[in-house]
Amino acid sequence: MKHDYFEDMVGIRRTLHHRPEEGWTEFETTWFVVQYLRGLSLPVTVGKANINTDEVLGRDETLVRDAMARALKNGVPQSFLDETEGYTGAVAVLDTGRPGPVTAFRSDMDCVLVRESDDPEHLPNKLGFASERPGFMHACGHDAHTAVGLEVARWLVEHREELCGRFKLIFQPAEEGVRGARAMAASGLVDDVNYFLSGHIGGIAKLGEIGVMDGGFLASTKFDVDIEGLPAHAGNAPHLGHNALMAACAASMMLQGIPRHGDGTTRVSVGTLHAGEGRNVIPAHARLQMEVRGETEEVNEYMREYVYDIFAGVDKAYRVKSTVTKAGESTTLLQSPELYDIVEEVMKSVPDTTMIPRVHVPSGSEDCALFIRRVIQHGGQAAFILYGCNHTGHHRRNFDIQDEVSLPNAFRIFTGFAKRVNGRKDA
Ligand SMILES: [Zn+2]
Helix, strand or coil, X not given: XXXXXXXXXXXXXXXXXXXXXXXXXXXXXXXXXXXXXXXXXXXXXXXXXXXXXXXXXXXXHHHHHHHHXXXXXXXXXXXXXXXXXCCCCEEEEEECCCXXXXXXXXXXCXXXXXXXXXXXXXXXXXXXXXXXXXXCECCCCHHHHHHHHXXXXXXXXXXXXXXXXXXXXXXXXXXXXXXXXXXXXCCCCCCCCCEEEEEEECCCCXXXXXXXXXXXXXXXXXXXXXXXXXXXXXXCCHXXXXXXXXXXXXXXXXXXXXXCECCECEEEEEEEEXXXXXXXXXXXXXXXXXXXXXXXXXXXXXXXXXXXXXHHHXXXXXXXXXXXXXXXXXXXXXXXXXXXXXXXXXXXXXXXXXXXXXXXXXXXXXXXHHHHHHHHHCCCEEEEEEECCCCCCCCCCCCCCCHHHHHHHHHHHHHHXXXXXXXXCCC
């Protein structure tokens, strides 16, 4: 029986939405993806095969171990978990056997640490596919990205006789916190790629709108900071303590005061701060998760240097010891204008859509920029697209997408692009 691509795609997206997993812990998701791709008779590599482990950032060994145990309990075979060697992500290759370009499509798979809304009007609640893991939610639409990636893979397999060259279908872990692309790109995975295409649902694109991004990604560095002080009795000997909580608070305030940069937009955020052991003990430990961003590599570097200086200063002032660990990093978007023309040509053929002008407003960060940089540095071309939906804001509890309309638009762009750049000329 012939599969209905759109119906399957929506089904997959909802299945994935139901069981979200955070970055570097996507073992159930990777298993789902790999089963699907191997079901299409595609060769698939997983885990370390696609990852340069020297370049891995923001991966917590304890979370990974817990996630592997959870996956096993939920039916993922031990043999598969062994095959991953503790690293999520998968890559399938489709070789048509005919000479032609190497084209890569990339989808990210991780969720956000948000508790999904329990509003009965929220569609995933209404239809029963809301997250069953409190505190974890596909609130950025990466469930949609993976669903599109898998159904595009099926289309490629079923249309391989019309195609030439090779395809690499990349399913990337840990996009949130810009962590996963760096280690995958550093493995050399995309060094032979001629054309690279990836995208994001939503953003500034409304339902029915599609477009190419030619800028707008902020370079960004994420940090985990551990501050170690010294505990003491808060009543009779506070002078003997070294207060890690106060040091963390002072650093947080100072970070907000980094002077703006004249050459471009900057951002700074302290997202979490946990400190202290007990009410009447001088706090001996603090931990912050924070980030900086910049419109250019240089401006981000300026922010990054300030982070190290501020914690060094606080160490001295509060007699504590800060350890600043890089937990993620991404870059700005390098451009391939010639490829944008091709992508936009394909977009014009997608029914019931409006093509928006190329998007370059500084907004978030996207670690796909690291894949794109690597492709372009090796002589290939790359583009990042938006396929719109109406939403209440990414990373929010009531984030939702119109999967039945939006996902087919993405599918048509990816498959149209495949035909355009890898279409068989001799057929
Ligand atoms: Zn996202």
